[in-house]
Structure formats: structure tokens, C-alpha cells
Amino acid sequence: MSAEDVKLKLVEAEEPDENDYRLQDQVGFILRKAHQRHVSIFAAHIADLTPPQFAALAKLHDVGETSQNQLGSLIAMDAATVKGVIDRLKARGLVELSKHEVDKRRLLVNLTAEGRDAVARLIPIARDITQETLAPLSAKEVAIFMRLLAKLA
Amino acid sequence: MSAEDVKLKLVEAEEPDENDYRLQDQVGFILRKAHQRHVSIFAAHIADLTPPQFAALAKLHDVGETSQNQLGSLIAMDAATVKGVIDRLKARGLVELSKHEVDKRRLLVNLTAEGRDAVARLIPIARDITQETLAPLSAKEVAIFMRLLAKLA
DNA sequence: TCAAATTCATTCGTATGCAAATGATATCAA
DNA sequence: TTGATATCATTTGCATACGAATGAATTTGA
Numbered sequence: 001m002s003a004e005d006v007k008l009k010l011v012e013a014e015e016p017d018e019n020d021y022r023l024q025d026q027v028g029f030i031l032r033k034a035h036q037r038h039v040s041i042f043a044a045h046i047a048d049l050t051p052p053q054f055a056a057l058a059k060l061h062d063v064g065e066t067s068q069n070q071l072g073s074l075i076a077m078d079a080a081t082v083k084g085v086i087d088r089l090k091a092r093g094l095v096e097l098s099k100h101e102v103d104k105r106r107l108l109v110n111l112t113a114e115g116r117d118a119v120a121r122l123i124p125i126a127r128d129i130t131q132e133t134l135a136p137l138s139a140k141e142v143a144i145f146m147r148l149l150a151k152l153a
Numbered sequence: 154m155s156a157e158d159v160k161l162k163l164v165e166a167e168e169p170d171e172n173d174y175r176l177q178d179q180v181g182f183i184l185r186k187a188h189q190r191h192v193s194i195f196a197a198h199i200a201d202l203t204p205p206q207f208a209a210l211a212k213l214h215d216v217g218e219t220s221q222n223q224l225g226s227l228i229a230m231d232a233a234t235v236k237g238v239i240d241r242l243k244a245r246g247l248v249e250l251s252k253h254e255v256d257k258r259r260l261l262v263n264l265t266a267e268g269r270d271a272v273a274r275l276i277p278i279a280r281d282i283t284q285e286t287l288a289p290l291s292a293k294e295v296a297i298f299m300r301l302l303a304k305l306a
Numbered sequence: 307t308c309a310a311a312t313t314c315a316t317t318c319g320t321a322t323g324c325a326a327a328t329g330a331t332a333t334c335a336a
Numbered sequence: 337t338t339g340a341t342a343t344c345a346t347t348t349g350c351a352t353a354c355g356a357a358t359g360a361a362t363t364t365g366a
Contacts, residue, residue, distance in 0.1 A: 153184075
């Protein structure tokens with residue numbers, strides 16, 4: 001093989017570019033689609049609440065009173081996003097806000113009685129949503145998938 | 154065991170409700186966080202384009218001229234969403250629009266020369282983004298994960 | 307053929323999601 | 337103590353994302 005041939009071969013080997021990039025095989029693209037599908041399943045079961053709204057209620061049910069930002073960090077929302085979510089839940093009477101006695105910066109968030117009822121009513125449905133989202137996988141695959149997905153989150 | 158005891162035990166067994174629902178273990182919640190992490194990695198590598206915008210460019214590079222809605226279905230965007238994405242790419246000179254000669258409903262989308270250059274330049278970076286997103290997994294785990302994730306998307 | 311149904315695109319309204327800037331309050335450190 | 341930092345919350349601006357309504361153009365089917 002001549003020096004020129006070697007060079008050509010190297011150039012070929014160094015050039016996977018463009019031609020073999022398939023968007024539909026990229027993890028980000030598929031992750032986005034899987035998320036879309038989940039949101040769609042969620043909406044089919046719970047029409048009057050979004051996944052982020054339900055996440056806020058469920059977490060409040062777990063931990064009780066917290067500040068708005070603290071709640072946000074528990075459910076992976078930045079300050080601006082959680083504010084919008086909490087505002088809408090408040091407008092619907094599912095949470096109530098109060099000021100922290102000591103630290104005047106903090107805005108405390110609590111479930112209302114109606115909010116507690118909603119969570120209790122919705123949790124069984126949320127379990128169905130999880131199951132339907134994972135339905136394409138066998139039980140064994142679910143265990144593997146959840147373990148790996150958690151590593152990426 | 155008395156009949157009463159049996160009844161109590163059954164009631165307990167039938168009541169997983171609320172108490173064992175952990176938001177942070179639900180597939181939808183983790184899917185949302187994994188997607189957030191990916192978007193953040195994307196933004197760190199490609200500051201001037203969003204993942205949906207890049208998806209549109211990469212797919213146009215693949216398939217060439219298509220109608221706006223057709224492109225949307227190829228990259229999993231509804232008509233309203235894809236319109237916004239294409240409008241912004243057009244404003245930046247990365248795509249150009251034209252009317253379909255025969256079917257006057259259709260709006261054809263094409264990469265501009267600048268758009269083609271951008272895709273060529275960005276595809277290697279996009280490959281890095283995929284790799285970094287999957288970095289927490291071993292090669293074997295990546296293969297398994299992608300197979301299962303595809304089933305859910 | 308022609309009325310009904312479908313497709314393509316647009317617009318409106320609502321809801322995340324995040325960066326950046328701002329203001330109020332609290333904490334830290336020299 | 338007080339000046340520098342840090343934290344909590346809000347606001348603005350921009351970008352998906354999608355349901356629903358609308359209008360234009362095409363296709364279907366009786």
C-alpha cells in the first residue's frame with residue numbers, strides 16, 4: 001500500500017461525519033419523545049392537572065409545609081417555574097401560602113384540605129399512569145430500565 | 154385468627170395507597186429530569202440553538218426539502234410547535250420557505266447554504282452531546298438502555 | 307359531479323422551563 | 337459591627353408544547 005493509499009484510508013476512517021448521524025437514534029431525541037408520550041398518557045388519565053402540578057401536590061403531601069424554592073428543588077423546578085405552578089395551584093384552592101415567621105424571605109406552601117383530598121384521590125390514578133407508561137416493557141425490563149434511567153437523571 | 158382479624162389483614166393488604174407512592178421513583182418524574190439534564194448538556198455545547206431547532210436542521214439535512222407539517226411529524230412536533238421553530242430558523246437565515254407548486258396548502262422548507270454549513274459543523278458536537286448524556290452508563294448499559302427507551306417512545 | 311371529509315397551515319390561549327436582572331432579607335467574615 | 341456574599345422570591349423575555357378553533361385547498365365517495 002502506497003503512502004497515498006494509507007492517507008486515503010485514514011481520511012475515510014476519520015470521516016464518520018454527517019452521513020451516519022441519525023437523529024432518531026440519539027438519546028436526547030428519544031428521551032424527548034418518551035417524555036411526550038408520558039405526558040400524553042398522564043393527560044388522558046388526569047385531565048385537570050399537569051404532571052408538574054401533580055408533582056408539587058404529591059411532594060407537599062410527602063413532606064408537608066415547605067418554602068416555595070425548597071419545594072422547587074425537591075421536584076426539580078427552578079424558582080421561576082415553581083412560582084408559576086404554585087400560583088396556579090393556589091388560584092384553584094389546592095395550596096395556600098403564608099409567610100415564614102422568622103425568615104421573612106421565605107414563602108411557605110401548604111396543601112389545603114381540598115388539596116389533600118385531591119392527592120389522595122389521584123395517587124391511585126398516578127400509579128396507573130406509571131404502569132401504562134411502562135407497559136411496553138416486561139417486569140424484568142422495567143427494573144433494568146428504571147435503574148439505568150435513574151443514572152441519567 | 155378470628156374473622157375480624159382476617160378482615161383487618163385484608164384491609165391492610167389492599168391499602169398500598171398514598172403511603173408508598175414515591176414521586177421520585179415514578180418513571181414520568183425521572184424521565185422529566187433526564188430530559189432536563191440532556192437539554193442542559195446540549196446548551197453547554199451548543200449555545201445558539203435549541204435541541205428542537207437542531208433536530209429540524211438535522212432532519213432537513215437528512216431528507217431534503219419537505220413541507221412544514223411533514224417535517225414536524227418526522228421530528229415529533231405538532232403543527233403549532235414546528236411553525237414556531239421554523240419561523241425562528243428562517244429569521245436566522247438557516248432555512249428558507251417556498252410554496253408547493255401543485256398543492257397550494259403546503260409550505261416547503263429547505264436548508265440554506267448557511268443552514269447546511271451549520272449542520273455540518275454541529276453534527277460532530279451533537280455526537281459529543283449524546284456521548285456526554287450517556288456517560289453515566291457503560292457501553293453495555295447504553296445498548297440496553299437505548300433498546301428499552303426506544304420501546305417507550 | 308359535488309358535498310363531505312381530510313389535510314395543511316395559522317392563530318390563540320395556557321403551561322412548563324430557564325437565563326438574567328432585581329430587590330429584600332439573612333449570613334458570613336474581616 | 338459592617339461590608340461582602342448568599343439566599344429567597346419575583347419579574348421579564350424567549351422557546352418549546354399542545355388543545356382548540358379557523359380558513360384554505362385537496363381528496364374522497366356516493
